Amino acid sequence: MKTFLLIITTLAITSFASSSKYEQQMLKHIEGLNKAESPEDFQMLTNAFERIAKAEKDKWEPLYYGAYSTLMWCYRISEIPEKDKLIDQALEKINTAAELDPQESEIVALEGLAHMTRVTIDPASRGAQYSGLALQTYGKALALNPKNPRAMLLMGQMQYGTAQFFGSDTSEACGLIEKAINEFETYRNNNPLAPVWGEDLAKAALSRCQ
């Protein structure tokens, strides 16, 4: 019996060690995202997150960051078919992540970003289809977590773009972006790997409002 307990304890210790290794590896690559600039940087990070995702099949974070990295990679290339392929890949990861945790607002918000990225490729022809989809998805993310500052910011940006397109009032959009900034300051998540990006983007977006 004692032996058994010892084995359990040992296993628990080793698995704890590997869990912290998970965190440690994840944090290292998340840090990498902040420094990455070239498409190659993001490709390497996408691969790195994919490796972790393959080893940790029940965790949504590596899929989330892999998808995020893929979208950032997409913003740094210019060929339209390649961009579409990357968005497809990001969505594949997002869908798998959403299956692991259907209630995670962050994953849904990232899905909205993927649709929004689709709009940026060719707003004239894709806006009609994907801007509605993006807004709908951000709405879903906020329904899951009304305090998610990223969902707020992205929705505000989408509304801002739409209002600007139609030449209508941007105050509603700007109000939402401002709200997102306040939320960024106070919003805390217990998960050390939860996404934190977006505050700088929100400030930049707000400066366009003024």
Place this chain on the structure above:
Amino acid sequence: MKIGSVFLIVILVSSIGWGQSQISGTVTDKSGEAIIGANIYLDGTYDGCSSTIDGSFEFNSSEKGNHILIASFIGFKDVQYDIVLSDSAVNLNITMIESINRLEAVVISAGSFTAGEETNREVLKPLDIATTAGATADIAGALNTLPGTQRVGETGRLFVRGGEGAETRTFIDGMLVSNAYSPAAPNTPGRNRFSPFMFSGTSFSTGGYSAEYGQALSSVLVLKSKNEALLNRTDVSIMSVGGTLSHVHKGDDWSVAGKLGYSNLEPYFQLAQQRIQWNKAPETLETDVIFRKKYDKGLFKFYTNFNREVFNIFRPQITRADILDQIDLNNQYLHVQGSNEFKVSDKLKITSGLSHTRQNEVLDFNADAINEHHQTSHGKVVLDHYINEKLNLKSGAEIIHTDHRYDYQTTESGQLNYGQSIAAGFSELDVYFSNKTVLRAGLRFTSDRLSNLNYLVPRLSLAQQVGKNGQFSLAYGEFNQAVRPEYLRINQTLDHEKVRHHIASYQWIKNGRTFRLESYDKRYTNLIKFGTENLNEPSAYTNEGEGYARGLDLFFRDNKSVKGLDYWISYSFLDSERDYLNYPNSAVPAFASAHNFSLVAKYFMQDIQSQLGLSYSYGSPRPYNDPNTVHFNSRRTRSFNDLSLNISHLLNPQVIIHASVTNVLGFDNVFGYEYATQANNEGVYQRRAIRQPAPRFFFVGIFITFSKDKTVNRLPEL
């Protein structure tokens, strides 16, 4: 002892991390080219890296013992190696093989123009059809700006590559639609009955199409209706020619949409002078109902369209303009269809459908009355079977039954009628040799139960990608189509008309620019032929006609060079002759112009939230037959020119104002001449030019959307 073994485990566990093994090598594809950015890792661990610019990779791992090394890269099959890790280095030269991906693979494009939402390889977008200036949201009008089509302004039909208008057939969700055009006064264009806003995908094939489609000699227009409604909305439009009211209601997995439309050209004709003397301007009542339901493994769609149109005109006789003939028309049309898509498994999809179209047209010409009743039923089942990565088999069967009745009360009266059942089956195999080479081989069998004749025809096409952005395509096919009702109702033993297509094309698409060059050769046989006498006798009609059409189509589209500007240019060259109908010899048919050119441009002006559209079309002179000359079809009209403009202005997100004018410059286009059947006293056949009913057509409409979502509007539709 037991405790000892536990310690041993702990020691073993913690000893990992001391000795590191180095794993390195290169990743290349089959041809030896370096693969950059492949992901190489030890399965189940975090250890790995990406291959660099020369395809090399190198990483260290503290793992020991047996492991699986995986190399993965998008578009290639994963490669696995069993390796044993010790302190010595492992070196691997990895060769990766491209995986075949149906979405990535080259698409057979010979002869076809597709407009869809899904891929970026589409030449056109669904929107393009609705926003083409001069087309006034008519599907056929917009497709008429593509190469391979001839401008035949007096019909509004799609005349493709030396084929007649009736040689183009329309399909909605795979189901045949008969009488797809609304009626119009003699020698004025009819419109395609279906609104382009209903469809998410349009595929317009100008030849060499799939064995799935039969009963079309020249072209198929395949329309795919939208799979789902996005949200609840109500739309109202008020137009210079009428108005529509539509509503969409969306449930969880279903939606229902209804539309009511009324148009009356009377007020417009009061304002804009017409060359036609209208006693009663065209008046149309139209309703549409669409129901869609998604279920576990499938999707069901129901669609119905009812349309009633009446008009009455006075028409001067050719020889005496002071004598007016009166033409009165009453046309009722109903199309109903249901279709179902069912995924049996990941590998098998069954699509089935039933459709029914009926049209009743009463035409009074002075005291003569003609009542033509035409109805078509179509049942179809298609099995789409994914056999493996390289093979896909599509097979299907269908029955098309037509009942036709023609009552006439002229100097004599009587009835002509027939019922025709056509049963057909097809099978088509797609072979993906690689992502760069795809072959499609099909066979189609048709059995006509009316004439008791059977047909077996092959279809073959091949697409080969060249370079990163280009592709060559070849297509070959034989096609047969039952003769038109006006001949079949007299002689029911007539053979199908036949044609053989050969197509070679090159297409290049890169970042918003598309270029396509296509050449074709068509051989017609079995065409209907008759003389000038006993036209009411079955024996007057034979299948001895024949003809050919060959030519070159050119297409260029660019939405990249100037911001906000999107334009396309089409040019078609056609060389065609036929010896059919009442032709005394082989001659260029009256609908065939040698050169057709179109320029379509759309420019979005952000500052004033408006889209401007412009279309210019040119058609070279068309032949017409002057009975005063010896040679048949030897005279030529003047060339056709048209410059049309439109503008859509977004007043606010819910309201759009749209205005368009066709033939801004007022070109006096002449499509041909009608001649008197008898020569006058001087022995001359008098004539009358077939011209546009008015030099220009003006249209103004206001479109309002009511929806909870404020950003929804109809801009995407205008």
